[in-house]
Amino acid sequence: MGxxxxxxxxxxxxxxxxxxxxxxxxxxxVTHLLEKELARHETDEAERRVADQLxxxxxxx
Amino acid sequence: MSDVGIVIVSGLPRSGxxxxxxxxxxxxxxxxxxxxxxADVDNPRGYYELEQVKSIKRDASWxxxxxxxxxxxxxxxxxxxxxxxxxxxxxxxxxLDEILASQGKMLQRLGRPAGNADExxxxxxxxxxxxxxxxxxxxxxxxxxxxxxxxxxxxxxxxERINQFLGGALxxxxxxxAVDPSLYRNRKQA
Numbered sequence: 001m002g003x004x005x006x007x008x009x010x011x012x013x014x015x016x017x018x019x020x021x022x023x024x025x026x027x028x029x030v031t032h033l034l035e036k037e038l039a040r041h042e043t044d045e046a047e048r049r050v051a052d053q054l055x056x057x058x059x060x061x
Numbered sequence: 062m063s064d065v066g067i068v069i070v071s072g073l074p075r076s077g078x079x080x081x082x083x084x085x086x087x088x089x090x091x092x093x094x095x096x097x098x099x100a101d102v103d104n105p106r107g108y109y110e111l112e113q114v115k116s117i118k119r120d121a122s123w124x125x126x127x128x129x130x131x132x133x134x135x136x137x138x139x140x141x142x143x144x145x146x147x148x149x150x151x152x153x154x155x156x157l158d159e160i161l162a163s164q165g166k167m168l169q170r171l172g173r174p175a176g177n178a179d180e181x182x183x184x185x186x187x188x189x190x191x192x193x194x195x196x197x198x199x200x201x202x203x204x205x206x207x208x209x210x211x212x213x214x215x216x217x218x219x220x221e222r223i224n225q226f227l228g229g230a231l232x233x234x235x236x237x238x239a240v241d242p243s244l245y246r247n248r249k250q251a
Contacts (some may be wrong), residue, residue, distance in 0.1 A: 043187055046185075046187035046188055047184070047187070047188050048096065050182065052176065053181060053184075054135055056168055056175070057173075058141075058171070059074050059135040059167060060135060061115045061116060
């Protein structure tokens with residue numbers, strides 16, 4: 001397990017949000033958010049690479 | 062043929078979309094193409110492309126002339142279709158390794174760089190997963206999936222499936238006759 005440092009104010013907000021959303025812990029909440037954001041980032045990167053290849057093939061501008 | 066609406070042949074490049082266009086044109090559906098990209102060694106029977114398709118995000122006014130006709134559109138551009146119209150999309154699917162091999166040869170002939178093979182396989186897979194999920198949520202887009210290998214193995218049966226999807230007005234015998242298995246190249250190595 002790794003550790004990261006975040007601003008204490010942000011941590012308090014995350015704790016409140018995790019509780020309100022029904023997460024069992026702030027760790028679970030933050031992990032879920034990170035996974036979601038990383039998946040979005042990886043999908044965007046994949047489609048950028050696809051776009052580059054399609055551009056090379058002359059199928060898009 | 063206007064009651065068929067706007068028909069789009071889509072898929073990844075080198076998946077068999079030009080073959081599908083040949084089938085539909087053979088069956089009696091008017092194909093929108095400007096022949097800007099001429100037939101070559103990669104597509105000996107022509108590409109059936111329309112340059113306007115590439116700029117659909119900026120200008121979709123030409124769709125007014127697309128009712129009752131078919132045009133080809135690469136998968137990534139489907140996101141840009143205006144949602145105020147209905148579309149019937151025939152999505153051609155083929156083994157991804159064969160597609161990438163064929164794209165690699167085409168890029169080489171064009172003198173352009175190809176991405177890393179493993180990375181591109183992962184990227185195209187991610188793209189298809191996202192696109193398929195998105196298509197499933199689009200009430201204005203009806204999709205028929207057709208396998209490239211199924212087209213080669215049983216062209217008449219596939220022509221009948223496609224004809225049913227498009228309302229039943231096409232000549233399926235002529236559609237099937239457009240399939241030439243000798244053009245099946247870039248096979249996946251066993």
